[in-house]
Amino acid sequence: MSANAATASTIFGVFMVLTVALGLLAVRGRGGAGGIAEWSVGGRSLGTVFIWVLMAGESYTSFSYLGAAGWGYNYGAPVLYVIAYMSCGYAIGYLVGPTLWSYARRHGLVSITDMVAHRYGRPWLGALVAILATVCLLPYIQLQITGMGVVVSTISYGAISLNWAYFIAFAVTTAFVVVSGLRGSAWVSVLKDVLVIGTLGFLAIYVPVHYFDGYGPFLHRLVAEKPQWLTFTGHGGSGLNGTWFVTTSFLNSLTVVIFPTTVAGYLGARSADALRRNAILLPCYNVLLFVPMLLGMAAVFVIPGLTGAGSNLALFKLVVDSLPAWAVGLTGVAAALSSIVPMAVFMLVIGTMWGRSVLGAVPALAERPQRQRLAGQVVVVVSGTLALLMTYTAPNTLVRLSLISYEGMAQLVPMILLGLVWRKLTLWGALSGLAVGGALVCALVFTENDPVHGVNAGALALGVNVVVALAVSWLGPKPADDRPDEEVLAGDPVPSEAV
Amino acid sequence: MLKRPALLWLLAPYALFLGALPLVDRVRPTVLGLPFLFFWMLVATLLTPVGVFLAWRGDRKRGRA
Numbered sequence: 001m002s003a004n005a006a007t008a009s010t011i012f013g014v015f016m017v018l019t020v021a022l023g024l025l026a027v028r029g030r031g032g033a034g035g036i037a038e039w040s041v042g043g044r045s046l047g048t049v050f051i052w053v054l055m056a057g058e059s060y061t062s063f064s065y066l067g068a069a070g071w072g073y074n075y076g077a078p079v080l081y082v083i084a085y086m087s088c089g090y091a092i093g094y095l096v097g098p099t100l101w102s103y104a105r106r107h108g109l110v111s112i113t114d115m116v117a118h119r120y121g122r123p124w125l126g127a128l129v130a131i132l133a134t135v136c137l138l139p140y141i142q143l144q145i146t147g148m149g150v151v152v153s154t155i156s157y158g159a160i161s162l163n164w165a166y167f168i169a170f171a172v173t174t175a176f177v178v179v180s181g182l183r184g185s186a187w188v189s190v191l192k193d194v195l196v197i198g199t200l201g202f203l204a205i206y207v208p209v210h211y212f213d214g215y216g217p218f219l220h221r222l223v224a225e226k227p228q229w230l231t232f233t234g235h236g237g238s239g240l241n242g243t244w245f246v247t248t249s250f251l252n253s254l255t256v257v258i259f260p261t262t263v264a265g266y267l268g269a270r271s272a273d274a275l276r277r278n279a280i281l282l283p284c285y286n287v288l289l290f291v292p293m294l295l296g297m298a299a300v301f302v303i304p305g306l307t308g309a310g311s312n313l314a315l316f317k318l319v320v321d322s323l324p325a326w327a328v329g330l331t332g333v334a335a336a337l338s339s340i341v342p343m344a345v346f347m348l349v350i351g352t353m354w355g356r357s358v359l360g361a362v363p364a365l366a367e368r369p370q371r372q373r374l375a376g377q378v379v380v381v382v383s384g385t386l387a388l389l390m391t392y393t394a395p396n397t398l399v400r401l402s403l404i405s406y407e408g409m410a411q412l413v414p415m416i417l418l419g420l421v422w423r424k425l426t427l428w429g430a431l432s433g434l435a436v437g438g439a440l441v442c443a444l445v446f447t448e449n450d451p452v453h454g455v456n457a458g459a460l461a462l463g464v465n466v467v468v469a470l471a472v473s474w475l476g477p478k479p480a481d482d483r484p485d486e487e488v489l490a491g492d493p494v495p496s497e498a499v
Numbered sequence: 500m501l502k503r504p505a506l507l508w509l510l511a512p513y514a515l516f517l518g519a520l521p522l523v524d525r526v527r528p529t530v531l532g533l534p535f536l537f538f539w540m541l542v543a544t545l546l547t548p549v550g551v552f553l554a555w556r557g558d559r560k561r562g563r564a
Contacts, residue, residue, distance in 0.1 A: 077524075077536060077537075080536075080537075080540050083516075083540060083544055084512075084516040084517065084540070084543075087512045087516060087543065087544055087547040088512045088513050088516060088517070088547075090547070090551070091509045091510075091511070091512045091513075091547055091550060091551050092509055094506075094509055094551050094554055094555070095506065095509065215532060216532055219529070219532035219533060219534075220532065222534070223526060223527075223529055223532075223534055227526050227534075230526045230534040230536060230537065231524050231525060231526055231534075231536055232520075232524050242520050242521065242524055245517075245520065246517045246520060249516060249517055250513070250517060253513075276555055276558070277555070279551050279555075280548050280551045280552045280555055281548065282548075283512075283544065283547040283548045283551065284548050286544050286547070287541070287544055287545065290537075290540075290541060290544075
């Protein structure tokens with residue numbers, strides 16, 4: 001092991017130990033008590049600041065380091081959709097967050113699967129949605145494992161092999177999430193944010209100065225030499241045009257507000273007003289996303305010729321190329337934590353959904369939060385192991401699945417958002433919409449027809465989904481449900497009352 | 500919704516990022532060296548929290564009234 005590798009790896013190792021320690025510290029004195037609600041939604045007690053760092057932490061994944069820079073490198077402008085959908089999604093989260101939060105709090109619910117089970121009065125529907133959502137979330141866990149593995153291997157100058165790096169990613173995250181839950185994830189998010197803001201802020205200044213003598217010359221060269229990168233359709237004949245940008249950003253902005261991990265963040269909040277303040281603060285974080293995008297485009301000049309998965313390393317090649325080992329180590333830690341925090345919340349959500357909505361149906365677990373929590377923790381280990389095994393044995397299967405994850409998850413939007421505010425949407429309407437929309441997404445994606453004439457396949461499917469849901473609700477059977485509207489529907493708690 | 504008109508501010512990012520796209524999808528003029536599309540997206544990103552803040556302030560005023 002070279003001196004550089006030793007330095008960077010040591011820094012990395014120290015921070016990994018620190019991460020798990022922080023997770024333990026976060027739940028000290030509360031760990032055993034509280035059952036599944038403490039573990040999965042932090043006992044609904046997190047204030048504005050913790051919710052902010054947690055939700056920023058979830059959405060700012062290793063994709064931001066690898067994918068955003070990689071897309072910037074390959075395509076240019078199309079990568080802006082990430083900023084667009086997050087900004088739009090955070091804005092409507094101002095309304096959706098408090099609505100879901102108060103609904104869950106009123107009825108003692110801990111996840112979206114719980115919510116649909118309650119709304120439609122069918123526990124099996126919760127179990128069904130939990131299984132569907134797990135299929136959509138597993139690929140994300142695998143992507144995070146892969147992403148973190150690549151980063152760890154790169155920053156150790158190859159001293160840690162890819163396979164070991166994958167295992168480290170899995171082990172640290174699983175151990176962390178089992179012991180700590182949502183509260184611990186919020187604590188580690190603080191450490192992560194400090195490192196992410198620090199390293200990206202530094203790189204934003206350092207890279208243009210080091211390679212181009214400052215921003216002026218860098219941007220000048222970019223505009224003069226690479227204009228194809230700077231407008232839609234972007235570089236490289238990707239077909240990602242303006243229509244694709246608008247439909248994808250629109251669809252994702254709706255999906256992100258009901259994404260199970262976002263909802264976990266909502267439900268962890270102490271009050272509806274904490275979520276509203278958070279909706280103001282959260283979009284500020286998106287400014288940071290411009291950094292990896294610009295650095296990705298800077299890499300086009302510095303290290304031309306990266307292709308395929310190699311382009312994902314655009315940012316790290318710059319870092320390793322231009323910085324001393326300790327700085328490489330710190331950047332690696334920031335990127336690794338950017339995998340660990342979202343991965344932890346993904347696993348936590350899967351554990352919660354299963355502990356409550358699938359296994360909660362088992363008589364021995366029903367109405368027993370302590371046992372549901374234990375069951376959830378077992379599910380976390382199982383799902384993490386599954387994702388790790390698939391990383392080793394079938395790396396491409398899950399990557400292909402991840403293509404449909406977001407667009408598939410989008411098909412839950414009518415069932416959840418429309419269903420919670422509109423009583424006339426029936427169980428069968430929501431289910432038919434979901435089935436048709438889901439099938440259409442799979443068909444279009446797997447026949448490689450996404451985007452369809454520039455339109456995001458998921459957005460098209462969502463349109464069909466809504467039409468089918470409305471038609472079946474109107475014409476189809478109407479299940480009897482004599483609960484009053486206040487019991488079934490959700491509403492944004494009036495701000496003046498909630499403060 | 501009609502009782503809380505300030506909530507319309509939440510649609511501001513949709514207008515800025517998505518609605519305005521056909522007008523801003525261009526390299527020139529550059530602003531502070533930034534190609535125009537990226538400059539616009541940066542402005543939209545900075546204005547989004549302002550939009551949400553205005554919605555929040557509208558709710559606050561109603562709460563006091």
